[in-house]
Each structure stands twice: as C-alpha cells, then as structure tokens.
Amino acid sequence: MSFAWAKQYEPQSGFTKWIDEKLPVPRLVYNAIGAGYPVPRNLNYMWNFGVLAGFCLMLQIVTGVILAMHYASNTEVAFGQVEHIMRNVNWGWMMRYAHANGASFFFIVIYLHIFRGLYYSSYKAPREMIWLLGVVIFLLMMATAFMGYVLPWGQMSFWGAKVITGLFGAIPLVGEPLQVWLVGGYAPNDSTLNRFFSLHFLLPFVIAGVVILHIWALHIPGSSNPTGVEVKKESDTVPFHPYYTAKDGFGLGVFLIFFTFMVFFLPNALGHPDNYIEANPLSTPAHIVPEWYFLPFYAILRAFTGDLTIPFTGIVLIQAKLLGVIAMFGSILVWFFLPWLDKSPVRSGHYRPMFKKFFWFGLIPTMIVLTICGGAPAEEPYVMLSQIFTAYYFLHFLVILPIISQIEVPKPLPYSITEAVIGSDEVPGGTDGGGDNPQAAVQPLPA
Structure with missing residues (x-):
C-alpha cells in the first residue's frame, strides 16, 4: 500500500545512508512496521492476533531448535530422551513445556485470527491472496503439529500416528502404497519417527517463508478494518509506529500472562494422560x-x-x-x-x-x-x-x-x-455524515 502522505524513510548518518544504498533493510523494516506504513485508525484488538501469531511462530522455532539438540528420533530411546530433557537438561523442562503449550496457544491465536477474518470478510477483494496464503499456513501448521505430536512416542503419539496415516489407505488404487511409503512400513516404526522428526523440524521454516509472502501480500492493498470501508484520505490512517506497536505490545503482554501461567502452573492440562505412557503397539488405548x-x-x-x-x-x-x-x-x-x-x-x-x-x-x-x-x-x-x-x-x-x-x-x-x-466527516456535496447519504448506503468492492 502506497500513500502520498506516508512518511518516507530518510537515513540520518553516513553509515545508514551507505546501508540504505547497498542493502536497504532499515528502509524495508521502516516501511513494513514503522511510521512509513499507514494503517486504518479504527483497528480493534481483533487485529492483534496477526502479530501474536508471528510471536508464537518464533517461539516455536526457537524452543524447537533447542529441544532438537537433545532429542533422538529412535523408537528405542525417544520416550526416554523426552524424560532426559525434562529432568537433566538445564531449563529443559521449561523449553519442553513452552514448546508443547506454545503449539496450543499458536492454534488459539490462529483460530481467533481466522474467525475474525470470516466475520469481517477479510477474504474479499482486493485481499484474496492474503486469505489464500493464510489457509496454506493453517494447513502447514496442522501437518507440523501432527508430526510433532508423534515425537514424544507415547501411547497417544503411536496410535494417533497409526490412525491418521491409516486414512491414506482409504484412497483408491494408490492409498496403501502411499501409506506404506509415508510410514516406512505397515505400522509406525523407527522410519516413521525419523521422517516425522525431519519434517517437523523443516516445516516451521517453510511456514515462516509463507508468512513473509502473507505479510507482503498484506502490504499491497493494506490492512482491512472493522467497517470494511477502504482508506480514502490521510485522516483515515495513523502510522503503524508508535500507535499499533504500542497496542500490539499491550496485547502481547496480556497473551504472555496467560501463556506463562499455563507453562508454570498448568503445563500438562492441555495434554493427554495416555501420552505419558511409553508407546506399546500391543496395547490400544480405550479412546484415541x-x-x-x-x-x-x-x-x-x-x-x-x-x-x-x-x-x-x-x-x-x-x-x-x-x-x-x-x-x-x-x-x-x-x-x-x-x-x-x-x-x-x-x-x-x-x-x-x-x-x-x-x-x-x-x-x-x-x-x-x-x-x-x-x-x-x-x-x-x-x-x-x-x-x-x-x-x-x-x-x-x-x-x-x-x-x-x-x-x-x-x-x-x-x-x-x-x-x-469520530462521528462526522466531509462527503461529496459538502454535507457531513454518511449515514443518510445514498452514496454511503452500500459501497461496492473494487474489481
């Protein structure tokens, strides 16, 4: 989104001018989240969830990389390695609980983000591509979360993997060969764990790449807003910084209060008790x-x-x-x-x-x-x-x-x-207010 009234980035020193000429990262950041990015002035707290989702993704990547340093994708030792992380690795319990609960909080934020988009029709033109990329991100998240759930190699990990991978067997003709290829056998085994661990480690970086495209697509038409009315003039917008950085900062603070409460006081509340029992192919849980x-x-x-x-x-x-x-x-x-x-x-x-x-x-x-x-x-x-x-x-x-x-x-x-x-505005013809203006009754979407 480009507006004539948007404040332009101006390097203040010789070094920043040199950086701006050779690798304009400061300009990119300034135009993306700084005073150079005008945002509708009426965004409510339902627009905080995009930033919160980005924070959750970074949290999952950082804690996941640390956990991967101590995990072994081997069915003989995987369950024990998770216990080793919890008991013997410095701050390992916190990394594991932050990662496990971070997945749940990530989905909470994403579901709120999606249903906000559904209510305010954020999928309508000219923002179709933003929505489509968002659905792709959600599908990648589901795949990543499913594979991550298998890694502790508890009872629910094993039998959940068996049930979900068994769904591919329902596909006519190619289903069973596809299932065997995906699992690496006829039941979840060491090959399954290795493949899922590799993909679980890789996919968050793919998600990060699609998120960059998602944000890029957002900056072309600009943010939507609770009225659905497009930006018409300078008074309709405020700079992203400091107005929405402060608002997003407050939202992040509230989010962290709930998140840290879960990590420190109810770390296992969102998990399944059966997954704290080591996987046993000969013992099927009563309820998968x-x-x-x-x-x-x-x-x-x-x-x-x-x-x-x-x-x-x-x-x-x-x-x-x-x-x-x-x-x-x-x-x-x-x-x-x-x-x-x-x-x-x-x-x-x-x-x-x-x-x-x-x-x-x-x-x-x-x-x-x-x-x-x-x-x-x-x-x-x-x-x-x-x-x-x-x-x-x-x-x-x-x-x-x-x-x-x-x-x-x-x-x-x-x-x-x-x-x-603010309740009043100038409209064509010199009248104030748009509620009774026939031109304001229904505003067609741009082609």
Missing part, C-alpha cells in the same frame, strides 16, 4: 483422540459411518472411510473458495444483519459442538450430533453464505473510516 485443536475436523472425519451406494443395488461408490477423509480435508479446502462464494458488496459483519445471525448462532456453535464431539467416544449421541453439525458446516459455506450474500439488505456504511471513528 488427537490434540484439541484437531477435534472439530476429527469429528467431521468420524461423522461418516455408512458407504455411499447406488440405491437398490448395493453397489458401493465410495466407502465410508474415504467419505470421511474427503469431508475432513474438504472442510478446510472450502475456505479457499470463500472470496467467490460470498458475493456481498459489504465486507464487515457489523453491517450485515443476516450474516451476523448465521455467524454467531450458526457457525460458532457448530464449531463448538464439533470440538466436543471430536473429543468424545464414537458412540451416540455424539455420532449423530457430529453428522448433523457436519452437514450444517458445509451448508453454511456452500449454500447459506452465497444465498444471504445475494438477498440480505445491509445497513448503511459510513462514508469513511474517519466518520466511523
């Missing part, structure tokens, strides 16, 4: 569940209990296992198509009465129920609830959202961000 942040998608996977058949013939078109796999991946892949499924000319949910009702009383309860069902045994009433809310989940994105984007009557938008903040 993934980490909490996978539970809604796990519920979708288990919602399919019957094969898709041709009526009255009994011929199976798609087995139930494959239907579950398709639905689980489809529940995330559908997010890629949101910029084209939601055709409303208004972005913010604040000005979309029908959209707001379906979001707060439809989508949010659906995700909560699916999370509960994913952590519950595969029995009634949880299976039936999973099926009902899985159906609603897909209906929300594929049917309800496109329909309400066509039929709902949005509330009048403010003429500008400044009007939304």
Whole structure:
C-alpha cells in the first residue's frame, strides 16, 4: 500500500545512508512496521492476533531448535530422551513445556485470527491472496503439529500416528502404497519417527517463508478494518509506529500472562494422560483422540459411518472411510473458495444483519459442538450430533453464505473510516455524515 502522505524513510548518518544504498533493510523494516506504513485508525484488538501469531511462530522455532539438540528420533530411546530433557537438561523442562503449550496457544491465536477474518470478510477483494496464503499456513501448521505430536512416542503419539496415516489407505488404487511409503512400513516404526522428526523440524521454516509472502501480500492493498470501508484520505490512517506497536505490545503482554501461567502452573492440562505412557503397539488405548485443536475436523472425519451406494443395488461408490477423509480435508479446502462464494458488496459483519445471525448462532456453535464431539467416544449421541453439525458446516459455506450474500439488505456504511471513528466527516456535496447519504448506503468492492 502506497500513500502520498506516508512518511518516507530518510537515513540520518553516513553509515545508514551507505546501508540504505547497498542493502536497504532499515528502509524495508521502516516501511513494513514503522511510521512509513499507514494503517486504518479504527483497528480493534481483533487485529492483534496477526502479530501474536508471528510471536508464537518464533517461539516455536526457537524452543524447537533447542529441544532438537537433545532429542533422538529412535523408537528405542525417544520416550526416554523426552524424560532426559525434562529432568537433566538445564531449563529443559521449561523449553519442553513452552514448546508443547506454545503449539496450543499458536492454534488459539490462529483460530481467533481466522474467525475474525470470516466475520469481517477479510477474504474479499482486493485481499484474496492474503486469505489464500493464510489457509496454506493453517494447513502447514496442522501437518507440523501432527508430526510433532508423534515425537514424544507415547501411547497417544503411536496410535494417533497409526490412525491418521491409516486414512491414506482409504484412497483408491494408490492409498496403501502411499501409506506404506509415508510410514516406512505397515505400522509406525523407527522410519516413521525419523521422517516425522525431519519434517517437523523443516516445516516451521517453510511456514515462516509463507508468512513473509502473507505479510507482503498484506502490504499491497493494506490492512482491512472493522467497517470494511477502504482508506480514502490521510485522516483515515495513523502510522503503524508508535500507535499499533504500542497496542500490539499491550496485547502481547496480556497473551504472555496467560501463556506463562499455563507453562508454570498448568503445563500438562492441555495434554493427554495416555501420552505419558511409553508407546506399546500391543496395547490400544480405550479412546484415541488427537490434540484439541484437531477435534472439530476429527469429528467431521468420524461423522461418516455408512458407504455411499447406488440405491437398490448395493453397489458401493465410495466407502465410508474415504467419505470421511474427503469431508475432513474438504472442510478446510472450502475456505479457499470463500472470496467467490460470498458475493456481498459489504465486507464487515457489523453491517450485515443476516450474516451476523448465521455467524454467531450458526457457525460458532457448530464449531463448538464439533470440538466436543471430536473429543468424545464414537458412540451416540455424539455420532449423530457430529453428522448433523457436519452437514450444517458445509451448508453454511456452500449454500447459506452465497444465498444471504445475494438477498440480505445491509445497513448503511459510513462514508469513511474517519466518520466511523469520530462521528462526522466531509462527503461529496459538502454535507457531513454518511449515514443518510445514498452514496454511503452500500459501497461496492473494487474489481
């Protein structure tokens, strides 16, 4: 995003001028997060989660590299090495607890970031690429977290790996060879642990690369805002520094209070008790569940209990296992198509009465129920609830959202961000206020 009123970077010394000519990193940082980057003046604390996500990623990389120095990806010693880190390595317990709880807090921040984007329609033009890259980051995070969960080589690590890698076997023709190739055998073993450790170490750096693209894409159209109205003039913006660096700093402080409380007082609260038992292929846990942040998608996977058949013939078109796999991946892949499924000319949910009702009383309860069902045994009433809310989940994105984007009557938008903040602004024709201005009633999205 480039505005004529944005403050330009000016080197103050001979050294900084030389650096700016040869390798303009200070200019890049200044234009990205300094006074050279104008940001809408009305961003609320829901816009803090991008910075918090970046902090979580850095925390995971730093603690992960330190843990990797003491870990051995060997099934004979992996469980013992984790105990060695906890008991014998200086500050190893804190690194391990910070890394384990950091993953959960990372997903909390990302889920809040995603659902903020859904409510304020941050996926709409001209920010489609920002959204698409964000979904890619989420998929990479899920893969990284799953592989990391296997590394302690506890009971839930082993059996979780067996269940999830077994899903690839449902793919017709290539499924079983793909599963054997991925696992390195017919059940999780030493080869599996080595491969997962390598990928778990590598993928966070891939995520960091996609995050850079995500931020780059953000700086082209600029940040969205709670009104969904685009920046029109200088009074609509403030410099990122010091206004939002201070606001993000406060948000980070609050985040760290909760995070450190979990690390020091409830470090095992988010883990599964069975994972503190060494992996035993001959002893299946009574109830196999993934980490909490996978539970809604796990519920979708288990919602399919019957094969898709041709009526009255009994011929199976798609087995139930494959239907579950398709639905689980489809529940995330559908997010890629949101910029084209939601055709409303208004972005913010604040000005979309029908959209707001379906979001707060439809989508949010659906995700909560699916999370509960994913952590519950595969029995009634949880299976039936999973099926009902899985159906609603897909209906929300594929049917309800496109329909309400066509039929709902949005509330009048403010003429500008400044009007939304201070209550009045100059509009074309010399009148003040945009609430009664027909030009401000609906503001079409740019092509």
